[in-house]
Amino acid sequence: MSNSMIWLIVGLAVVTYIPRMIPLVFFNSDKIPPVIQNVLKNVPFAILGALIFPGILTINDDMMFGVIGAVAAIVAAYLGANLIVVVMFAVAVLSTYAYFI
Amino acid sequence: MEAIVTKSDSDFVDGLKAGVSIAVGYMPVALTFGLLARTTGLTLYEAVLMSILVFAGAAQYITLSLIAIGTGAFEIIFTIFIVNIRHLLMSASINEKVEADTPWKKAVYAFGITDETFTVSATKKGALTTGYMFGLCLISYSSWVIFTGGGYIAGATLPEVIQQGMSVALYAMFVGLLIPSAKKSRKVLFLAGLAAIFNSILTLAQFPTGWAIVIATLLSSIIVEWFIGRGTNE
Numbered sequence: 001m002s003n004s005m006i007w008l009i010v011g012l013a014v015v016t017y018i019p020r021m022i023p024l025v026f027f028n029s030d031k032i033p034p035v036i037q038n039v040l041k042n043v044p045f046a047i048l049g050a051l052i053f054p055g056i057l058t059i060n061d062d063m064m065f066g067v068i069g070a071v072a073a074i075v076a077a078y079l080g081a082n083l084i085v086v087v088m089f090a091v092a093v094l095s096t097y098a099y100f101i
Numbered sequence: 102m103e104a105i106v107t108k109s110d111s112d113f114v115d116g117l118k119a120g121v122s123i124a125v126g127y128m129p130v131a132l133t134f135g136l137l138a139r140t141t142g143l144t145l146y147e148a149v150l151m152s153i154l155v156f157a158g159a160a161q162y163i164t165l166s167l168i169a170i171g172t173g174a175f176e177i178i179f180t181i182f183i184v185n186i187r188h189l190l191m192s193a194s195i196n197e198k199v200e201a202d203t204p205w206k207k208a209v210y211a212f213g214i215t216d217e218t219f220t221v222s223a224t225k226k227g228a229l230t231t232g233y234m235f236g237l238c239l240i241s242y243s244s245w246v247i248f249t250g251g252g253y254i255a256g257a258t259l260p261e262v263i264q265q266g267m268s269v270a271l272y273a274m275f276v277g278l279l280i281p282s283a284k285k286s287r288k289v290l291f292l293a294g295l296a297a298i299f300n301s302i303l304t305l306a307q308f309p310t311g312w313a314i315v316i317a318t319l320l321s322s323i324i325v326e327w328f329i330g331r332g333t334n335e
Contacts, residue, residue, distance in 0.1 A: 002147075004174065005143070005147050006147075006150070007174065008164075008174045008177065008178070009147065009150055009151050009154055009155065010154065011174065011177075011178040012151070012154070012155045012160065012161075012164060012177070012178060012181050013154035013155050015178055015179075015181055015182040015185060016155050016156070016157045016160055016181065016185050016188075017211070017212055019182075019185045019186060019187075019188040019189040019192065020185075020188045020191075020192050020211045020212060020214040021192070021208055021211040021212070022189065022192070023189060023192040023193035023195075023196050024192050024195065024196050024199070024207045024208070024210075024211045024214075025204045025207050025208050025211065027193060027196050029196060029197055032197075035326075037197055038326050039319075039322045039323055039326050040190075040193055040194045040197050040322075041194070041197060042288075042292050042321075042322035042325055042326055043190055043191070043193075043194040043223075043318055043322050044194060044219070044220060044223030044224055045224075045279065045282060045283075045288075045289045045292040045293050046292040046293060046295070046296035046317070046318040046319075046321040046322045046325075047187070047190070047191065047216075047219075047220070047296065047314065047318045048220055048224075048275050048278060048279045048293050048296075049279070049292065049293030049294060049295070049296035049297040049300070049317075049321070050296040050297060050299070050300040050313075050314045050317045050318050051216055051220070051275050051314070052272055052275045052276060052279070052293075052297065053297035053300060053301060054297075054300065054301045054304055055272065056269070056272045059268040059269055059272065060265065060268060065265070065268065065269065066269070066272070069268075069269030069272060069273060070269075070272070070273075070276060072273070073269070073272070073273035073276035073277060074276055074280060076277070077276055077277045077279075077280035077281065078280055078284070080281075081277075083122045083274065083277045083278065084121060084122045084125065086273055086274070086276065086277035087122055087125060087126060087270050087273045087274050087277065088125075089273075090269050090270070090272075090273035090276075091263075091266045091267050091269060091270055091273065092266065093266075094265065094266040094268075094269050095262050095263050095265065095266025095267075096266075097266075098261075098262045098265040098266055099262045
């Protein structure tokens with residue numbers, strides 16, 4: 001293992017851990033104004049939207065991969081399938097598509 | 102009082118169960134990371150060490166691509182810091198939902214906060230216990246580290262068609278987390294839709310990924326709060 005690679009990895013570990021740790025360890029919920037608390041409660045659902053789109057369109061050079069995968073997942077989830085079933089179903093549908101093109 | 106004794110155990114198991122989807126979703130991503138790390142010229146130990154110490158999919162992929170084009174260490178580290186800015190927001194949001202506990206325990210599971218463990222825990226109903234967070238993060242982390250090594254050693258173990266299909270696994274999980282809440286609450290639909298639109302605009306404008314996600318998320322969280330106000334969004 002090269003020394004410079006180890007230092008790079010350690011540096012990456014530090015800049016990855018710090019943003020994850022600071023708010024959890026040093027923020028005190030009681031002291032955060034209610035307005036900001038409400039905004040923070042919106043974050044999970046907003047971030048889901050940002051994580052899904054437009055990223056899903058670029059999982060493959062063929063943009064249809066993202067479209068088909070998304071539609072499969074939406075249908076399964078809308079019908080109330082368990083999370084793991086949603087994932088497996090989308091993978092199965094997309095594998096079938098990949099097999100036929 | 103018995104309930105209290107057994108409580109942390111079952112919460113831990115609940116966390117493990119909730120993390121199964123993530124562990125499955127990480128499998129192809131980690132296998133591919135292992136593969137790419139080999140082609141980028143990292144040794145097996147370097148690739149696995151990176152997954153052990155960093156535990157961040159996007160950051161690790163971007164690192165490989167930056168190493169491949171010969172970027173200097175400082176620039177790589179700074180770029181990854183920008184990519185990780187979004188975790189500040191996630192961690193602050195999770196802090197509103199977790200049970201109070203000693204700082205060192207929170208500091209330990211804070212290491213396990215990724216896009217995926219965050220979204221699973223944040224969309225769970227009710228408060229989050231320390232036991233649950235440990236279970237959720239542990240199974241996700243194990244999958245990430247083990248399959249990084251597996252990918253490096255075994256190369257392409259899965260048939261090509263399945264590998265292509267699995268590329269959607271994590272996105273499918275995000276969709277699966279969003280839809281049930283969006284069915285019940287119009288506010289959730291607005292939050293996600295607006296953030297998706299902002300993120301698309303910022304991505305087209307070539308904003309760095311980390312900033313694009315942070316700005317899109319904050320804008321839609323603030324705008325929706327402003328216009329719709331404090332409705333429940335569980």
